[in-house]
Amino acid sequence: MQVTIIGTGYVGLVSGICFSEFGFEVTCVDLDADKIDALNSGVLPIYEPGLDRLMEQNRQRLTFTTDFDSAVAQADVVFVAVGTPSRRGDGEADLQYVHAAAKQIARSIKPETVIVLKSTVVVGTNAEVQRIIEAERPGVPFSLASNPEFLREGSAIEDFMRPDRVVVGVRDKRAESVLQQIYRPLYLRDAPIVVTTPENAELIKYAANAFLAMKITFINEVADLCEQTGGNVQEVAKAIGLDNRIGGKFLHAGPGFGGSCFPKDTRAFAATGRKYGAAQNLIESVVSVNEARKKAMAQKILAELGDTPRGKTVGILGLAFKPNTDDMREAPSLAVIPVLEAAGVDVKAHDPQAMGEAKSFLPNTQFCDSAEDAITDVDVAVIMTEWNVYRALDMQTVKKLMRGDVVIDLRNIYPVDAVEDAGLTYVSVGRSRTK
Ligand code: UGA
Numbered sequence: 001m002q003v004t005i006i007g008t009g010y011v012g013l014v015s016g017i018c019f020s021e022f023g024f025e026v027t028c029v030d031l032d033a034d035k036i037d038a039l040n041s042g043v044l045p046i047y048e049p050g051l052d053r054l055m056e057q058n059r060q061r062l063t064f065t066t067d068f069d070s071a072v073a074q075a076d077v078v079f080v081a082v083g084t085p086s087r088r089g090d091g092e093a094d095l096q097y098v099h100a101a102a103k104q105i106a107r108s109i110k111p112e113t114v115i116v117l118k119s120t121v122v123v124g125t126n127a128e129v130q131r132i133i134e135a136e137r138p139g140v141p142f143s144l145a146s147n148p149e150f151l152r153e154g155s156a157i158e159d160f161m162r163p164d165r166v167v168v169g170v171r172d173k174r175a176e177s178v179l180q181q182i183y184r185p186l187y188l189r190d191a192p193i194v195v196t197t198p199e200n201a202e203l204i205k206y207a208a209n210a211f212l213a214m215k216i217t218f219i220n221e222v223a224d225l226c227e228q229t230g231g232n233v234q235e236v237a238k239a240i241g242l243d244n245r246i247g248g249k250f251l252h253a254g255p256g257f258g259g260s261c262f263p264k265d266t267r268a269f270a271a272t273g274r275k276y277g278a279a280q281n282l283i284e285s286v287v288s289v290n291e292a293r294k295k296a297m298a299q300k301i302l303a304e305l306g307d308t309p310r311g312k313t314v315g316i317l318g319l320a321f322k323p324n325t326d327d328m329r330e331a332p333s334l335a336v337i338p339v340l341e342a343a344g345v346d347v348k349a350h351d352p353q354a355m356g357e358a359k360s361f362l363p364n365t366q367f368c369d370s371a372e373d374a375i376t377d378v379d380v381a382v383i384m385t386e387w388n389v390y391r392a393l394d395m396q397t398v399k400k401l402m403r404g405d406v407v408i409d410l411r412n413i414y415p416v417d418a419v420e421d422a423g424l425t426y427v428s429v430g431r432s433r434t435k
Contacts, residue, residue: 001181003027004075006101008035008064010046010260010327011118011149012081014156017051020058021161022185027063027071039064047326047353050157072108077178079147080105081118084264091267091287092275093122102129106136114143114178117198120205120265121146122272126169126198143175146198148205153259154324165192169201206272209265210283215250216257217286220293223253223430233430234412253430255332255384255410256293258321263290263330294332297410298339304380304406304427310344313403315378317371318385318411319362320354328357332410333384337362350374352387372401379404386411395422 001024005016008030016028030036035045042059044052055062065071072078082097098119105115115133117126126146133142146169151159166186168179176195183193196204223233233253241248257263266287273280305312321331328334331354337347341364348366351358355367368374371390375381381402383390391413399405399422407419408427419426427433 001025001076001178002074003077003079003182004029004071005079005081006068006072006105007080007082007097007119008032008039008045009081009083010048010153010156011151012079013044013046014048014051014151014160015079015081015118015149017055017058017062018157018160019182020061021054022182023061024182025061025063027065027075029065029068029071031066031068033066036064036066047324048156049154049324054157068104069108072105072113073110075109075113077114077116077182078105078109079116079118081149084119084121084268086264086267090271091264092271093120093264093268095121095125095128098125098129099132102132103136106133106140109133109137109140109142111141112143112174114145114175116145116147116175116179118147118149120148120209120261120268121202122206122268123199123202125202143170143172143178144198145170145175145179146201147179148201150205150208153327154322161186162189163191165194167194167196167201167204169196169198171198206265206269209262210269210280210286212250213257213262213266213290214282214286216252216254216262217289217293219251219253220256220429221289226430227432230432231430232432236430253412255297255336255429256290258294258330258332258334260327260329263287266290294335295339297332298336300427301336301340301380301382301408302343302345304408304425305345309340311346312344312379313346313348313377314340315368315375315381315402316347316349316365317351317374317381317383317390318387319349319351319358320385323385323387324353326351326353326357328354328361331385333358334361336382336384337365341365348374348376348378351385352389372397376401377403380406380408383407383409383411383413386413395419395424398422399424 003024004027005012008028016026020026080101084093087094130144166183170176226233237251240246270280270283319333350368406425412428
């Protein structure tokens, strides 16, 4: 079976490379010639653990090209994995790339091709794309399915290979049987395949992301209450998570969620609710509470710098929105660092992978080669992203390197006494201070 993937962003690349690992011949298409040249010389445009090795191992089954029409013409299945960014102003998902891909696909498909929407698209998009293709190529038989992706950056390969479920939204048996064949290797590993309508598949993707974002926002607000009442959010989260109806995952309090998915998908879900007169009030709140939280983290840091932050220095450990990625999209660090700098604070920062990405967003920040460099002579050190390299810092050394003595841990990766015993003041999230 010939598989073609349109779009070599996160989802497109991970899916394409993983399908080639299943044994399929895969062609990945992108309009960006530089990206395709880099991929052809073995260079990935993103950092994702293990993906370079998997690409190398399956090189003979992978083609990277800018030749859209030939890649689509030869395909039995075409996956659409182009971006659906937030539209400025109203937060709705911008579907222009999906619509453009649909028109171009329509021009080149051979009869009986199965087209699959993998991009995150709002309910009703599948039906709209069906109309676009029918209008472009009247009389040519094709099937259109929706197959949302649930992988997480940083653990994308594992999530793809061992998913909790695969969702396929189909209108006909042909699309169902082709998708069953594609995902057969997972079926043999007992991954449940949920076969449903395209509309349900579209709703499932947004509802899943919105629910997870809501869970994080909930525990973040509980963390605020813990701070005011002498509580400990980690103990609260652990105990409520032991109730199977709640579940322990996605209950880590932090600086607010970021990334390429939760912020834009919650905005789009809320906008869809408004559009159809079915208000998603919970998710509207999640969007605004999370935005406010990221900004509040800057105030939390400024509060530790006293009355005159100007001229003080803060060291930031971690810039990416989460560990194991170089993705800076909607990262909490981007809501925090410019506010500190505007208050006259000098910011030094380190991240194991994201500094290249971060530089264009943070022109006034000093980037450091190591965590130690980033905290040398600083008044306050901040753990912003929970990379493994920051999990076992020797606090005695931290104390010696710093000018001040305040460590702010926005990810709660240290036991309170482990930091305080080194003579440092430890400020974390949702855990009351002992000093
Ligand atoms: C998320 C979903 O988890 C995936 O299932 C989905 O496929 C993906 O979006 C998508 O729609 O493409 P991702 O954005 O890669 O994946 O990362 P997550 O691990 O979900 O983290 C998102 C944000 O929430 C990060 O900023 C993270 O630090 C934060 N988070 C996560 C918390 O603050 N607390 C938690 O307990 C979990």
